Amino acid sequence: MKKAWSAKYRRWEGEGVGVWARRLSIARYGLKLCLSGKIIKIFLVLAGAQALILSGVFFFYGQLVAPESALLDWLERLGGEQVRTMFSALTSWALLYPEICVDGIYRIMFYLLSFSGPFLSMIIVALFVHRLIANDLASNAIVIYNSKALTRWDYLIGKFTIVSSILSVVWIFPVVVSWLLGNLLSPDWSFFYHSFPSLIRGVVLGVIAVVSLSCLALLVSSLAKKTGAAVAFWILGWISLSVVASVASFAHPAFDYVSPTQAIYSLSAGIFRLLDLVMDAQGMLPFFGSFFGRMSDGMDPSDLPIDNGEVFLPLLALGAYCVISIAVVSRRIRA
Amino acid sequence: MPESFVIETRGLLKSYGTQTVLNEVDLRLPAGAIGLLGPNGAGKSTFIKCLLQLEEKNSGEVKLLGKDIDRFGRETRKRIGYAPEQDCHIPGMVGCEYVTYCGELSGMPFEAARQRAHEMLDFVGMGQERYRKVDTYSTGMKQRIKIAQALVHDPDLVFLDEPTNGLDPKGQALILELIERIWSESGISVVLSSHLLHDVDRICDRIVIIAQGQIVAHDTLAALKERRRPEAEVVISENKDSLMRLFEEKDWSCSVMNNGNVKVVHGERSLNPLIEVMRDAGISPLEVKESPNALSELFLQALETGNGKTSA
Known part of the structure; x- marks a missing residue:
């Protein structure tokens, strides 16, 4: 102790790092803190497992349309000539209409994936939302951040990076990884090209969802002065907005987008535009034409049980949430 | 520069x-x-x-x-x-x-x-x-x-x-x-x-x-x-009365403090005249402290001035 106390002060003459390194330090320490629980890791593994499931689906589909794949041989042995004919047709369609048969499959799968996103996001964010800003406000650590070589925007960017990195595992990671794996395992690498539009749609939806939900998470975390309150605010906010939206939508359908979940679902439908896909399939592929014809008792697209979804209003709602969140959070984190 | x-x-x-x-x-x-x-x-x-x-x-x-x-x-x-x-x-x-x-x-x-x-x-x-x-x-x-x-x-x-x-x-x-x-x-x-x-x-x-x-x-x-009144605290064990009389003769205001020491406002630029007076009188103090509570008094004085300023 005596020796430690008599330690001399030595000046530091090293080279400093830039502001982005400081922001990343906030993100790195924050991620370490947020991911310290076991339950959150389980949910993140579940979210990541979606990538494997999708990759498996894409792999099997790729094998089905490959002329000489082992899977096709096995199915043909199992089902005989009828199966052979059906899959030969599928292979031909895939070659003739890749925008329907390849891109369409990716589009449908990524669209289905978007249904799990809001639920997983709500659970995962609830597990760490109190560790974002509420912790710093409750412990006065915000004073330390503000007294260092940082502005409140640097702090916000650091915190935003934490949430967005975690939510990317739910929204963007499965899309990108399954697209990569699915195409790497596909019989024809032209699938990379044909499925690229679906990747873009999936990533666009993922980015919008990640950004808007991250802003909301920061807002909720900054409103709570006690760490426990942040979790309660997040869950109650999520549920109450859904209830309010569903009640208010009776007055006007646009009120449905008060709920971030509904806004994301609608945006997802608007981005993937499955009705357009079905219409194209109807027109190009006789098999699908008759199939959908039977489903809708006619050829009128409005009779089909799917729609293209709204883009503008949900995007406006999510954008408004982002603006409000940034405005409130930036005020709250002033020391 | x-x-x-x-x-x-x-x-x-x-x-x-x-x-x-x-x-x-x-x-x-x-x-x-x-x-x-x-x-x-x-x-x-x-x-x-x-x-x-x-x-x-x-x-x-x-x-x-x-x-x-x-x-x-x-x-x-x-x-x-x-x-x-x-x-x-x-x-x-x-x-x-x-x-x-x-x-x-x-x-x-x-x-x-x-x-x-x-x-x-x-x-x-x-x-x-x-x-x-x-x-x-x-x-x-x-x-x-x-x-x-x-x-x-x-x-x-x-x-x-x-x-x-x-x-x-x-x-x-x-x-x-x-x-x-x-x-x-x-x-x-x-x-x-x-x-x-x-x-x-x-x-x-x-x-x-x-x-x-x-x-x-x-x-x-x-x-x-230095801005404070030149004063000192004299720690003395005996001859306290003689010391007080000596200071009074020199027209230096003095008082006995709660701790028994003698506080004197001598009005000189240094302690030397004070020490000389005591030496000539044959009084040997244990310690002479210069303006012992200077900062404290200065602080209070400054606060009073501040109050005056704000109230004015």
Whole structure:
């Protein structure tokens, strides 16, 4: 102790790092803190497992349309000539209409994936939302951040990076990884090209969802002065907005987008535009034409049980949430 | 060569609603150990917070280390350390991790910050406690780690807000010794905010007294002490009455203090005439202290002046 106390002060003459390194330090320490629980890791593994499931689906589909794949041989042995004919047709369609048969499959799968996103996001964010800003406000650590070589925007960017990195595992990671794996395992690498539009749609939806939900998470975390309150605010906010939206939508359908979940679902439908896909399939592929014809008792697209979804209003709602969140959070984190 | 100032403020105004906390503060402070004195609620902490942009000022200019904080706030704070009055650790972090993190936030690379964190924890006298969570620290340890995080990035100016708060006398002495070493060993300017005169008197060579949001006195400690009435405290075991008579004969007002010592206002520039008078009379005091409570009296006088100013 005596020796430690008599330690001399030595000046530091090293080279400093830039502001982005400081922001990343906030993100790195924050991620370490947020991911310290076991339950959150389980949910993140579940979210990541979606990538494997999708990759498996894409792999099997790729094998089905490959002329000489082992899977096709096995199915043909199992089902005989009828199966052979059906899959030969599928292979031909895939070659003739890749925008329907390849891109369409990716589009449908990524669209289905978007249904799990809001639920997983709500659970995962609830597990760490109190560790974002509420912790710093409750412990006065915000004073330390503000007294260092940082502005409140640097702090916000650091915190935003934490949430967005975690939510990317739910929204963007499965899309990108399954697209990569699915195409790497596909019989024809032209699938990379044909499925690229679906990747873009999936990533666009993922980015919008990640950004808007991250802003909301920061807002909720900054409103709570006690760490426990942040979790309660997040869950109650999520549920109450859904209830309010569903009640208010009776007055006007646009009120449905008060709920971030509904806004994301609608945006997802608007981005993937499955009705357009079905219409194209109807027109190009006789098999699908008759199939959908039977489903809708006619050829009128409005009779089909799917729609293209709204883009503008949900995007406006999510954008408004982002603006409000940034405005409130930036005020709250002033020391 | 013009004198460089570590702190310069011009017309610094801060108010909360109708209450003015800092009233057009003009101040220029050169490098050194600076004591910011004032009673509780005088505006010391707000003054520091305005300098560091932790509080938004209403108007006025502030320059730290020669740079305008409105234009170069982030760059300036890179060269400044701050140990706030209240606890401000990040829950769940162990001591050395916390100081390393603070180093990184101040712009140090991770490896350098980690090495430097250990150096600073050695400097503030923390041993194996550094591997414990900060939440479990005693008040003294928390004060030390606050100083370590303020110094980790090797600033040129460090603000310490009430660093001896809540400490026992031994803890206070250790922290004061540490602060003294910051300026004397490294040349880092220290601004020590305190309402404890003893803390400031022991460490600082320049004093700023702030009251009701105004600077009521600002000078070097020596100059401020000179401004006081020349008085002394004579510690004597016998011949107290003779001594009192002797002083009265010289027209020096004197009184016996509660501790039994004799306080005398001698009106001379030094203690030499006083000592000569006692020597000629054959009185041998045990000790003669020059202006023993000068800072305390000066503080009270400044506060009175401040009150007068504000009421006027």
